[in-house]
Amino acid sequence: MLAEPDGCRSSLRAAASEGRTLGKACSTRVTVADARGALPSRRLDPRVSIAILVLINATAFAPRLVVGQIAMVALCAAVAIWCGRAASAVKWCAAYAGVMAAGYAFLLVPNAAAASFATMIVMVRCVFCVGMFASTMIATTRVGELACALQRMRLPRHGIIAVCVALRFFPTMAGEFRAVIEALRVRGMAITPKSIVTQPVRVMENLLVPVMSRLSIVADELSNAAVVRGMDSARPRTSYYDLRLRTADIVFLALFAATATVLLLSKFGVIS
Amino acid sequence: MSATGIAIEWREAGFSYASTAAAASVRGVSFAQREGECVVVTGPSGCGKTTLARMANGLIPAVYAGEAEGEVRVFGRAVADWEMDDLSCAVGSVFQNPRSQFFNLDTTSEIAFGCENMGVPPDEIARRIAATTRALGIDHLLERDIRALSGGEKQLVAVASVHAMEPSAFVLDEPTAALDVRAMLRLRDVVARLKAAGKTILIAEHRLWWLRGVADRIVLMRDGAVATEMSAEEFAQMPAETRRRIGLRAWDIEQVEPRAAGAAREKPQGRAEGASALIVRGLKVRYGRSGPFVVNDCDFDAAAGRAVALVGRNGAGKTTFARCLAGLHAEAAGEIRIEGEALGPRKRAGRVFLGMQESGYQLFSDTVEGELRLALDARRARKAPAAGGEGLDAARESETALIDAALANFGLEELRGRHPLSLSGGQRQRLAIAAGSLQGSCVLVLDEPTSGLDLANMERIAAEIDRLKAAGHCIVIITHDFEFACATCDEVAHFENGRIAERFDLTPSTAPRARTLFGFD
Numbered sequence: 001m002l003a004e005p006d007g008c009r010s011s012l013r014a015a016a017s018e019g020r021t022l023g024k025a026c027s028t029r030v031t032v033a034d035a036r037g038a039l040p041s042r043r044l045d046p047r048v049s050i051a052i053l054v055l056i057n058a059t060a061f062a063p064r065l066v067v068g069q070i071a072m073v074a075l076c077a078a079v080a081i082w083c084g085r086a087a088s089a090v091k092w093c094a095a096y097a098g099v100m101a102a103g104y105a106f107l108l109v110p111n112a113a114a115a116s117f118a119t120m121i122v123m124v125r126c127v128f129c130v131g132m133f134a135s136t137m138i139a140t141t142r143v144g145e146l147a148c149a150l151q152r153m154r155l156p157r158h159g160i161i162a163v164c165v166a167l168r169f170f171p172t173m174a175g176e177f178r179a180v181i182e183a184l185r186v187r188g189m190a191i192t193p194k195s196i197v198t199q200p201v202r203v204m205e206n207l208l209v210p211v212m213s214r215l216s217i218v219a220d221e222l223s224n225a226a227v228v229r230g231m232d233s234a235r236p237r238t239s240y241y242d243l244r245l246r247t248a249d250i251v252f253l254a255l256f257a258a259t260a261t262v263l264l265l266s267k268f269g270v271i272s
Numbered sequence: 273m274s275a276t277g278i279a280i281e282w283r284e285a286g287f288s289y290a291s292t293a294a295a296a297s298v299r300g301v302s303f304a305q306r307e308g309e310c311v312v313v314t315g316p317s318g319c320g321k322t323t324l325a326r327m328a329n330g331l332i333p334a335v336y337a338g339e340a341e342g343e344v345r346v347f348g349r350a351v352a353d354w355e356m357d358d359l360s361c362a363v364g365s366v367f368q369n370p371r372s373q374f375f376n377l378d379t380t381s382e383i384a385f386g387c388e389n390m391g392v393p394p395d396e397i398a399r400r401i402a403a404t405t406r407a408l409g410i411d412h413l414l415e416r417d418i419r420a421l422s423g424g425e426k427q428l429v430a431v432a433s434v435h436a437m438e439p440s441a442f443v444l445d446e447p448t449a450a451l452d453v454r455a456m457l458r459l460r461d462v463v464a465r466l467k468a469a470g471k472t473i474l475i476a477e478h479r480l481w482w483l484r485g486v487a488d489r490i491v492l493m494r495d496g497a498v499a500t501e502m503s504a505e506e507f508a509q510m511p512a513e514t515r516r517r518i519g520l521r522a523w524d525i526e527q528v529e530p531r532a533a534g535a536a537r538e539k540p541q542g543r544a545e546g547a548s549a550l551i552v553r554g555l556k557v558r559y560g561r562s563g564p565f566v567v568n569d570c571d572f573d574a575a576a577g578r579a580v581a582l583v584g585r586n587g588a589g590k591t592t593f594a595r596c597l598a599g600l601h602a603e604a605a606g607e608i609r610i611e612g613e614a615l616g617p618r619k620r621a622g623r624v625f626l627g628m629q630e631s632g633y634q635l636f637s638d639t640v641e642g643e644l645r646l647a648l649d650a651r652r653a654r655k656a657p658a659a660g661g662e663g664l665d666a667a668r669e670s671e672t673a674l675i676d677a678a679l680a681n682f683g684l685e686e687l688r689g690r691h692p693l694s695l696s697g698g699q700r701q702r703l704a705i706a707a708g709s710l711q712g713s714c715v716l717v718l719d720e721p722t723s724g725l726d727l728a729n730m731e732r733i734a735a736e737i738d739r740l741k742a743a744g745h746c747i748v749i750i751t752h753d754f755e756f757a758c759a760t761c762d763e764v765a766h767f768e769n770g771r772i773a774e775r776f777d778l779t780p781s782t783a784p785r786a787r788t789l790f791g792f793d
Contacts, residue, residue, distance in 0.1 A: 039378055039415050144381030147388070164375060171377070171419065182600050183633040188622030188650030188711050206636045213693045214632060218372045225373035227335055228365040229433070233357045235391035240384035240401075242394060 040084045043140040046149040048249040052079075052256045053137065056129045059263040068263040069125065075255055076132040082248065083140045092132045099124055143167055148239035157237055165222075172218065173211075180210045276348060279307045279441050279472035280328050280363075285342035286496075287323055287332055296320040298327075298496040299341070305489075307440070310463065310473040312483050315493035316519035317696065317726045321476040322445055324493070328474055329365040329443045330356055347440070361390060364434030368446040368724065370426035379416045379429050386437040397436070404435045407469065408462050422586045424455020431462055441472035448479055449724035450629075452586055452752035453791030456482040478726045479753075481525045484508070492518065519727050522755050525792055530758040530778045549746035550574040550597070550624075550715045555606035557589075557596045565604070566592045568770030574715070579737055579747035581757040581778065583789050584767035590750050593767065594717045597748070598626035611714055622654060625708030627718035631700045635692035640684055640703055643692050644675045644710050651712035674710065682706040682736055698729030702736055709740055716740065717748045722756045734759035754790045764789060 044052075056072065073096050080089035099121060106118035143164045150160045184190055184206055196203055226232070281304040288297035298320035305311050313321040326332045327344045334356050344351045346363060354362075367373050376382040383404060387397045405411040410428050418426065427447055434442065444463075448456050460482045466473055467486065475483065490507040492499045499518075512527055522528050550573065557567035566589040574580050584590050595601040597608065599620030607614050610623050628634055637643040648671050679685045682702050687695060692703060701721055708716050718737075722730045730753070737747055737760045751757055757764070757778065764782070766774040766789050774789070776782050 039417055142378050142381050143376040144378070144384060144388070168375060168377060179628070179630070179633050182595075183628060184636070185600060185621040186598055186626045186628075187634060187636070187647070187707065188654055189636070189646070190621060210633050210636065210693075214630070217632075221367060221369055221372035222375075224331055224335060225365075225367060226375070227331060227356065228329055228360045229375070229386040230357055230360050230389035230437075231375075233389050233391070235357065235389075238388050238391050238393060238397070240381070240388060240394055240397040 039142075040140050042083050042248070043142070044079065044083070044137075044252060045243055045245055045249045046141050046146045047152070047243065048245070048253050049133075049137045049141060050149070051253060053130070053133060055256050055260040056133055059260045059267075060126045060130060065263055065266045068259060068266065069129070071259050072129045072256075072263075073132065075252070075259060076129055076136065079133065079252055080136045082252075083136060085136060085139065088135065088139070092135070096125075096128055096132075099128065138167065138170070141167075142241070144239065145241045145243060147237075148241045148243055151237060151239055152243070160237070161231055173215070176211045176214050177207070180207055183210070277307050278304050278345075279309070279347060280305045280474065281345045282324070282327065283343045283345065285327060285340075285344050287327060287336075287340050288338050289323075290337040290339075295322050295326075296496055297338075298323045298493075301342070301498050303491060303498060303501065305472060305474060307472050308467070308470045309488050310467050310475070310483075310486055311489045311491060312480070312487045313474065313476045313491045313493060314478065314480060314520060315499070316728055317478075317698065319493040320496040321493050323496075325365075325443050325445045325474060325476045327351070328441075329363045330354065330359040331365075357390065360386075360439075361437050362439055363441045363443055364437055364439035366427070366430050366434055366442065366444045366447050368449045370423050370430060370450055373430050374418055374426070377418055379418055379421070380414050382418060382429060383414075383433045383436050386433055390437065400436045400438065404432050407465060408432055408435060409465070410462075422455070423450040424452065424458060424586065427451060427455065427459060428462060431459075435466075439471075441474070442466060444473070444475045444477075446477055446724060447475070448477065448482065453754070454585065457791070457793070460486055478521055478724070480521050480523050484523060492520075494518070516727065521727050521730075525754060525787065528755050528758050529780050530761075530783055530786070547576050548573045549576040549611055550748070551607075551609040551612075552597075553607045553609075555593075555596065555608065556604045557592055557601060558604055565770055567596065567603075570606070570771040572765070572772050574746045574748055576714070576744045576746045577741050578762045579741055579749060579760055580763045580765050581761040582748055582750045582765050582767055583752075583757075583786075585791075588767050589770055590767045591719060594626060594719055594748070594750055597715070597717050598624045600626070622650060622711065623713055624715045624717060625711065625713035627701070627704055627708060627716065627721055629720045629723055631697075631704040632693060634704045634707070635700065638691055639689050640692060640695075641675060641679070641688045643703060643707055644678055645671070647707040647711035648674065651710070654712070678706050678710055681739055683732065696729075698725050698732065701725070701729075702733060705733070705736055705740070709743070709745060714744075715746045715748070717750070719750045720752065721749065722751065722753045727755075730756050731759060752790065754787065754792070757786070757790070758783075 059068075059072070073093065077089040077093050080086070080092070103118060103121040103125065106114045106121065146167070147160050147164055150163060181191060189206065191203055191207070282301040285301045286297070286299035288299075289295060296318045301324065313324055315321055323332070326336065328346065330351055332338070333340060333352070346354065346359065351359065374382055375385055380401065383401050384397050387400060392400070401414075405414060408428065408431065410432055413421070413425055413429055413432075418429065421429065427450075431442075447459060451459065456479070463473060463475075463486050475487070477483065484504070487504045489501060489503055491501045508523060510523075512522075515523065552570060552572040555567055555570040555572075556565050558565045570593065582590050582593070592601060596603055596617070597620065599617040599622075602617040608620065609615070610620065615623060635643055637646050652667070679688060682705070684699070684703060684706065687699060692700065695703065705716065705718065705721070721733055725733070734756060737749075740747060749757070749761060761778050764776060764778050764786050765772050776785070778786055
């Protein structure tokens, strides 16, 4: 259980650095960018991530125990910090504190409008952990490892590919929207609160048409790349990654499971 | 692999697409590429070189429907008889856009991806990844977030991911469209390594200089047919005049010279010549509140009626600088004056036009004419936010005249009613620049306006920029395209360590220094 899971990769590293001395002539030229985009070193096993996500979802609407919910947020923050994403953990915790404060503030004002806002905030609090954990999971899970995990769960090939492409799709989509919003500013047609109110249709059209047309081009190019990379191959798929559970995986899973059990028991009135 | 020593052979082969939008059709191509040979297919846009590449890697007929004639044989077997899986393992493909050929978010998974799909055992995949990174000299790119890589590094990862499938032949379709000079030299190094390992390489390409010394044969295409084929030595003998006449980019970058000083410079009319339209003082830009300064204490002037080429390494901060000029990124300190007026980032947006590499993002109307009308609307909205009803008709009339003039100037008259997104890359880029000039931006910053363009389109954009200069616009061009810079830029500014490190007029006597700054060693 405690075996070094990166064994295969570190031996590869060694082989690669051997290659570095052989291929010195060309590796010297590209030293500038060396530090950029290093991957996070620690991450949960994707199977554990999926299991935790399911647990969080199952207990999302068991809000009677505020302490339990806070414990969940704390656990999510612990995972994020363990994965080296302390800054993100701080932001999410601050956001949660904000939501809590807003919820109690609305309770102080006894009228119908405030009550509906308070209800909305309760909903946000319920699904908060889902978003928080998913953000860590998406940022740290490797597509290849996730594919391996899904393969072991015996998901059909096309399902696996769809999940992998979807993971890649969201960052791409966000990037496309950002580019179009910037292009509108450059053309002197910036989206402002005023333009959203006075010309909502125009704003939507300006935003969506370029994004859709770009995405359709990207989709065509991606599908060409998919064909030549054997995505539709009839051969049984293998995986480069070898997944093994580590101590941290088990500890986090156990903690989440315990919290979820307490929350569920409280929901069904076993404990109060 | 085959007894004959022929890797890829076209026998009276032709193909026309079922949907016309796909690409140019080809006909009657007869050509044989030997094993271990590096062949470059080139020609003007729309000559059918991409189609030829697709016939070799099996995308025709696997993905594209249409009418085929003749036969294409790969390693002695007709493409139609290959299983797509086997063909993909025998012929690896690298495409033009480094951003849209990835399925993973980290490099190691990506290199392993093709092998995983083909059912290669895990131990063998690990061995192949190690062998690939060693063979291509890219071990430093393992275990990285793909999104943080430069375009050139992405393209190397794309080559690696194909290499790991251990094909005997490689088909590269315009692999350098998004790369800078240093990245192209890196890619040349990798292609040379592949060739030394006995791989067969077919490259469809506009930009030719980087293939000097690697290519064995050049195939010239025109209107969907092979015009001539010649050895690299024969091609090197071709006079520059002939090469330009058939619409090809330079083969020997040493022969590319800027225009002689003075001779080609028309005097700018309208605004005063030499007046600084753009003045930057002590500019500091960074990401986040505590990041390092990407632009650090930068001073920069640009005169109306002149074009400055902004050059420098990838990641030096040129694009951040340009985005800050255009008001897309707020400065941490410093001042930017446009036509004498100090403007904050919000005010700059729209006043400084930024021509993006993907001009498709910047077009929002449903016709070419409408696009220019939008630009005029933007100008009016800025100049007179609360304009009254009077004189509106007169304004509309003069607007129509302005639009007609712009359409004529930029050679877009015949495209007036077309949808902007149905235009070719070069036409789109021209339309975006035309819109930028009409919206009343005095300063135009263009980011790689000629990436992926052939000679004719590049020259058309150069002519367009000459016209903008004559009208008193101030142009700043981020470019890696030395031929383009020589065709239109008056000055070169070298951006390094967050500021302008060096600046000089681009003339035949300064050309060697300019070449060095562009990255030619």
